[in-house]
């Protein structure tokens with residue numbers, strides 16, 4: 305199941321975000337961002353990926369009037385290479401059909417470059 309964040313997702317999504325970020329993860333800062341999204345911030349979008357009650361991944365994006373800019377997309381290692389990310393892209397296209405799509409990608413991430421460019425995202429390398 306792919307859906308927008310709900311308040312009950314906070315603990316599990318925060319764990320995934322800590323895995324994605326690694327050293328230097330700021331749980332407090334992430335918690336504030338998560339709360340902003342749940343409170344209906346129009347600028348940030350959070351998408352959760354679940355299957356059989358397990359959280360498989362998430363996506364965070366900055367949303368402007370014209371652009372949908374992914375800044376975090378993470379699928380748990382055990383579920384990578386199973387075409388989960390394309391389902392997230394389908395969800396985004398369904399909900400933001402008119403937005404220009406961009407992705408912020410950390411350096412030296414060939415997998416991410418391939419995944420995003422295949423789906424027509426303009427890539428900004430950080």
Ligand SMILES: CC(C)(COP(=O)(O)OP(=O)(O)OC[C@H]1O[C@@H](n2cnc3c(N)ncnc32)[C@H](O)[C@@H]1OP(=O)(O)O)[C@@H](O)C(=O)NCCC(=O)NCCS
Nearest residue numbers: 375376377378379384385386387388389390409415416419
């Ligand atoms: C990038 C990422 C989101 C892709 O998600 P996914 O659901 O695994 O994507 P797919 O199953 O469609 O795989 C896409 C391609 O990447 C390859 N791939 C995905 N994960 C891989 C891995 N860990 N090692 C090697 N190849 C991998 C797949 O083989 C596939 O290649 P193909 O299109 O030639 O078949 C996921 O690998 C991930 O979460 N990575 C860590 C976080 C990250 O780098 N995020 C992106 C920057 S924000």
